[in-house]
Amino acid sequence: MITKISVESFKSLENIExxxxxxxxxxxxxxxxxxxxxxxxxxxxxxADGKVTDQTLLQRGVRPGVPQLxxxxxxxxxxxxxxxxxxxxxxxxxxxxxxxxxxPMSDPKPAWRFKTEQLQRGKSSIASRGPNLxxxxxxxxxxxxxxxxxxxxGDAALALMRCLQNYVIYSPTTPxxxxxxxxxxxxxxxxxxxxxxxxxxxxxxxxxxxNDRTRKVCSEALMLISWAKxxxxxxxxxxxxxxxxxxxxxxxxxxxxxxxxxxxxLSGYDASEGALLVLFLAVLAAHPEAPSFFAVDNADHGLxxxxxxxxxxxFARWVLHAQNKRQILLTSHNPAVLDGxxxxxxxxxxxxxxxxxxxxxxxKRIIVDEKLLEMKExxxxxxxxxxNKLIGGMPDV
Numbered sequence: 001m002i003t004k005i006s007v008e009s010f011k012s013l014e015n016i017e018x019x020x021x022x023x024x025x026x027x028x029x030x031x032x033x034x035x036x037x038x039x040x041x042x043x044x045x046x047x048a049d050g051k052v053t054d055q056t057l058l059q060r061g062v063r064p065g066v067p068q069l070x071x072x073x074x075x076x077x078x079x080x081x082x083x084x085x086x087x088x089x090x091x092x093x094x095x096x097x098x099x100x101x102x103x104p105m106s107d108p109k110p111a112w113r114f115k116t117e118q119l120q121r122g123k124s125s126i127a128s129r130g131p132n133l134x135x136x137x138x139x140x141x142x143x144x145x146x147x148x149x150x151x152x153x154g155d156a157a158l159a160l161m162r163c164l165q166n167y168v169i170y171s172p173t174t175p176x177x178x179x180x181x182x183x184x185x186x187x188x189x190x191x192x193x194x195x196x197x198x199x200x201x202x203x204x205x206x207x208x209x210x211n212d213r214t215r216k217v218c219s220e221a222l223m224l225i226s227w228a229k230x231x232x233x234x235x236x237x238x239x240x241x242x243x244x245x246x247x248x249x250x251x252x253x254x255x256x257x258x259x260x261x262x263x264x265x266l267s268g269y270d271a272s273e274g275a276l277l278v279l280f281l282a283v284l285a286a287h288p289e290a291p292s293f294f295a296v297d298n299a300d301h302g303l304x305x306x307x308x309x310x311x312x313x314x315f316a317r318w319v320l321h322a323q324n325k326r327q328i329l330l331t332s333h334n335p336a337v338l339d340g341x342x343x344x345x346x347x348x349x350x351x352x353x354x355x356x357x358x359x360x361x362x363x364k365r366i367i368v369d370e371k372l373l374e375m376k377e378x379x380x381x382x383x384x385x386x387x388n389k390l391i392g393g394m395p396d397v
C-alpha cells in the first residue's frame with residue numbers, strides 16, 4: 001500500500017504531502033483542487049510506466065494539458081522562484097519512487113521529459129538519473145520502468161511500481177452506465193466511464209460461488225437496491241428496450257419485486273442511476289481484476305443522501321475486508337457520504353481540500369478525536385459540521 005504521496009508545482013498543488021490510508025475521501029468546494037490530486041497521481045503513474053504523453057494520461061483518466069496549464073503559475077518571489085518542472089513522489093514499505101518532469105512552455109513536445117528520477121529501496125538506489133542531459137540522452141523514456149523488469153517477485157520496489165503503473169481514475173457517467181453511450185476509455189473489468197458494467201456484473205455473480213466475500217458483496221448490493229428482487233445481465237435483444245435506445249449488446253437486467261411477474265423485468269436503460277452506481281462500486285470493490293490502486297471522481301454520482309450514507313458504509317466494509325487488498329481515493333460533494341465513513345478505523349481517512357488566500361490548494365486530514373466525539377454526542381454529525389463550515393472544505397460564499 002502507498003503510504004505517502006508528494007506533489008510540487010502541479011496546477012494548484014504548489015507543495016503538498018498526503019499520508020494515505022486504504023480508503024481516502026476528499027471533500028471540498030468546486031475548484032478547490034480535489035481532481036488535481038487524483039490527476040497528479042495519474043501523471044506519476046504514467047511516469048512510473050515509462051512515458052508521459054496525452055495518450056498515456058488519457059488511458060489513466062487524466063485530462064491532458066499543455067505545460068502552461070500543468071505547471072503551477074503562482075506569482076514568484078526571490079525566495080520562492082518558479083520551477084521549470086513538476087515533481088511527484090510515492091513511498092511504501094521502505095521503498096520510494098520520485099520523478100520530476102519538464103516540457104518547455106514555449107515549444108511543448110508530445111512527450112514530457114524526465115529531468116530527475118529515483119527508485120529507491122531503503123538507502124539503496126535501484127534506478128537514478130539526474131538533470132544532466134548529456135548523461136541521459138533518452139529523456140522521454142523512464143529509467144525506473146526499465147529497471148523494474150529486472151526485479152524479482154516479492155520485492156517491495158516492484159510492488160510499488162506495479163501499484164503506481166496500474167492506477168486509474170474512474171468518472172462514471174449515466175449514459176455509459178446505462179449502455180446508451182460508448183466507452184471512450186475501455187479497461188478491464190470496467191471502463192473509466194462505467195463501460196462494460198453488464199459484463200463485469202455477470203463475472204462478479206459467477207465468481208461468488210468461489211468466494212464468500214464476493215457472495216456477501218453481491219447480496220448486500222441487492223439489498224441496497226430496495227426495489228429490486230434480483231439483478232444480472234442479459235442480451236439487449238431479450239429485454240424490453242425501446243428501439244430508440246442505442247445500447248450495448250449486453251445490458252444490466254433487474255427484476256422489480258413489486259411489479260407483475262410477467263412484466264417486472266427492466267434494463268439498466270430504465271433503472272435508476274443510483275442502482276447502477278451501487279453495482280459499479282460493488283464491481284470495483286470485489287471483482288478479481290479490479291485495480292489495486294484507483295480513484296473515483298464524484299463517487300456520490302446521482303445518489304440520494306440516504307443511499308449515499310449506507311452505500312459508503314458497505315463500500316468501506318467491502319474494501320477493508322476484501323481478499324485482494326485495494327487502496328482507493330474518492331472525491332465527494334454529498335455530506336451524507338461523511339456519515340457513512342468508519343473514521344475510527346485508521347485505514348479510512350477524510351481530507352478537506354481548500355484554497356488558501358493565495359489560491360494554493362491546502363489539504364487537511366480530519367481525525368476523530370475527543371472533541372469530535374463530544375460534538376457527535378451533542379448531535380453534530382460530520383455532515384452537519386461540514387455544512388456549517390466547521391471542518392473546512394466548504395466554499396466561502
